[in-house]
Amino acid sequence: MPKQKSHSGSxxxxxxTASGRVKRAQGGKNHKxxxxxxxxxxxxxxxxxxxxxxxxxxxxxxxxxDK
Numbered sequence: 113m114p115k116q117k118s119h120s121g122s123x124x125x126x127x128x129t130a131s132g133r134v135k136r137a138q139g140g141k142n143h144k145x146x147x148x149x150x151x152x153x154x155x156x157x158x159x160x161x162x163x164x165x166x167x168x169x170x171x172x173x174x175x176x177x178d179k
Contacts, residue, residue, distance in 0.1 A: 119173035126162065126170050128177060134162040134170050 126134050138156045145153060162170055 116175045118176060122170060122173040123177065126174060126177075128171075128174075134167050135159050136162050 126136050129135055136159065138158065138160055140148075141153060141156045148156075
């Protein structure tokens with residue numbers, strides 16, 4: 113059986129935690145940053161979890177990514 117191909121964009125954007133959840137960076141930091149206050153931009157630096165409804169799809173796109 114041939115190996116699955118990983119999705120190149122997903123390899124760069126998502127990573128798995130030890131418990132198997134999918135983490136991602138938050139968007140909205142670059143464009144129109146001058147209209148966002150300091151606190152909002154600071155909070156956007158933090159990572160967050162991908163929605164549980166999308167986790168299985170993302171995991172299929174990155175089958176060989178280590179935890």
